[in-house]
Amino acid sequence: xxxxxxxxxxxxxxxxxxxxxxxxxxxxxxxxxVLDEGDVAFRASRGNFALVWVQSKGLGMAPYAAWTKxxxxxxAGFAALLRDETGLDVAxxxxxGLHLCLSEAELATRHGFLMRLHxxxxxxxxxxxxxxxxxxxxxxxxxxxxxxxxxxxxxxGHCNSLRLLRALHTGMQxxxxxxxxxxxxxxxxxxxxxxxxxxxxxxxxxxxxxxxAGNGNxxxxxxxxLAAPVRPQRGQIIATERVQPFLNHPITTIRQTDxxxxxxxxxxxxxxxDDAVGLGVVSTMADRxxxxxxxxxxxxxxxxxxxxxxxxxxxFPIYDQSASCPGAFMxxxxxxxxLAANHALxxxxxxxxxxxxxxxxxxxxxxxxxxxxx
Amino acid sequence: MFRRLPDPAAAGVTISVDGTPVAARAxxxxxxxxxxxxxxxxxxxxxxxxxxxxxxxxxVCFDCLVAIDGMASRQACLVRVRAGMRVETQHGxxxxxx
Numbered sequence: 338x339x340x341x342x343x344x345x346x347x348x349x350x351x352x353x354x355x356x357x358x359x360x361x362x363x364x365x366x367x368x369x370x371v372l373d374e375g376d377v378a379f380r381a382s383r384g385n386f387a388l389v390w391v392q393s394k395g396l397g398m399a400p401y402a403a404w405t406k407x408x409x410x411x412x413a414g415f416a417a418l419l420r421d422e423t424g425l426d427v428a429x430x431x432x433x434g435l436h437l438c439l440s441e442a443e444l445a446t447r448h449g450f451l452m453r454l455h456x457x458x459x460x461x462x463x464x465x466x467x468x469x470x471x472x473x474x475x476x477x478x479x480x481x482x483x484x485x486x487x488x489x490x491x492x493x494g495h496c497n498s499l500r501l502l503r504a505l506h507t508g509m510q511x512x513x514x515x516x517x518x519x520x521x522x523x524x525x526x527x528x529x530x531x532x533x534x535x536x537x538x539x540x541x542x543x544x545x546x547x548x549x550a551g552n553g554n555x556x557x558x559x560x561x562x563l564a565a566p567v568r569p570q571r572g573q574i575i576a577t578e579r580v581q582p583f584l585n586h587p588i589t590t591i592r593q594t595d596x597x598x599x600x601x602x603x604x605x606x607x608x609x610x611d612d613a614v615g616l617g618v619v620s621t622m623a624d625r626x627x628x629x630x631x632x633x634x635x636x637x638x639x640x641x642x643x644x645x646x647x648x649x650x651x652x653f654p655i656y657d658q659s660a661s662c663p664g665a666f667m668x669x670x671x672x673x674x675x676l677a678a679n680h681a682l683x684x685x686x687x688x689x690x691x692x693x694x695x696x697x698x699x700x701x702x703x704x705x706x707x708x709x710x711x
Numbered sequence: 712m713f714r715r716l717p718d719p720a721a722a723g724v725t726i727s728v729d730g731t732p733v734a735a736r737a738x739x740x741x742x743x744x745x746x747x748x749x750x751x752x753x754x755x756x757x758x759x760x761x762x763x764x765x766x767x768x769x770x771v772c773f774d775c776l777v778a779i780d781g782m783a784s785r786q787a788c789l790v791r792v793r794a795g796m797r798v799e800t801q802h803g804x805x806x807x808x809x
Contacts, residue, residue: 479809578757578784578805579757579758579804580757580804580805580806580807581803581804581805581806581807583806583807596757596758597757597758597804599807631809632807632808632809633807635782635783635807635808635809636807637784
């Protein structure tokens with residue numbers, strides 16, 4: 338058995354959420370260990386669509402819209418810091434994003450949804466607009482005849498999320514973080530001055546712990562008096578061959594990567610812990626994509642894959658701290674790319690302190706503790 | 712680099728490669744015809760622009776991509792030559808065009 342190690346903070350989970358927090362903490366001089374699973378882990382960080390997205394987030398929880406906008410506003414500086422520290426360019430761009438509608442009914446539904454979102458009490462204000470087909474054509478001349486309009490938000494962007502994960506890992510290790518692969522946490526034992534983590538790779542001791550294990554948080558949270566009601570939600574993605582840049586704005590379901598591939602994504606399925614690709618879903622995704630941008634029909638598909646989102650009942654993140662085990666924190670969300678800037682530069686300094694500030698109170702899992710209807 | 716086996720029964724077929732007539736034989740794959748004509752680089756890669764040519768000759772490696780009769784990124788080893796066929800080599804990223 339490996340010797341126990343001493344760390345200020347142990348972050349459980351080495352995906353985008355865990356590594357953003359670890360990088361942020363390590364930059365502040367905190368001694369961090371990241372406990373990760375191995376190559377076979379369900380890892381949304383390697384299967385996501387890489388949007389840094391604002392429009393449409395937060396209907397039902399205005400603080401989530403504000404939190405999302407804050408991360409989007411911080412992303413350019415975050416990307417610049419990562420590049421300065423690691424030499425890796427995560428290809429962040431913020432040209433404004435589109436949600437295309439293929440019928441008048443879809444356009445009306447989208448308009449109504451955004452009106453309800455922005456009419457909420459305490460909603461953070463930001464620019465967004467509905468575009469008729471003619472205005473949309475000036476942004477996106479390649480649209481197909483069925484496209485009737487779109488919603489547009491200038492804050493939306495995207496990045497290279499695989500390089501983001503690599504940059505965070507490079508950066509956190511340069512700042513002294515200990516990365517421990519194949520350390521699956523089996524038990525968490527509170528002890529004097531911190532926690533002992535019993536893992537498949539041996540025991541690790543740390544003063545504080547941050548649960549950032551995605552769907553694994555559901556199993557880990559009760560060990561420290563927390564609750565993580567999350568479930569896997571499958572999303573599928575199609576990737577085409579690389580082509581010359583033409584798609585200047587990311588669309589909710591279609592974007593062109595910095596290296597030229599077209600990604601088609603954003604499907605939603607309840608399938609448990611099953612990350613198999615299904616032909617029915619990808620054919621529907623491909624059909625809608627070709628109706629939106631007919632020239633995609635001439636491209637070769639080179640890959641498709643599925644990954645599992647980490648989803649709560651209401652779709653919003655959980656940021657929480659344990660009352661019974663002080664020093665135990667939890668983070669879980671399905672937007673590890675969009676929220677990476679906040680996790681690294683806003684949340685990490687909060688975790689260094691003793692307790693989460695009141696502004697994160699709306700994100701506590703206590704919001705799910707409501708009596709069942711009689 | 713490549714030499715044909717003698718096969719007196721095979722009929723001659725002419726295709727064009729980047730506008731230049733190239734002699735092939737009926738039954739050749741486009742990739743075989745390119746190699747027999749001494750054309751070993753048929754594309755450059757989309758990101759690094761490194762040269763690539765037919766390699767596996769059986770549809771697996773995807774290194775022999777060329778445009779055939781206007782359709783880009785066809786696998787040259789999986790398409791047989793036809794009289795008058797237009798083959799174009801590819802350079803870097805192709806264009807997405809209707």
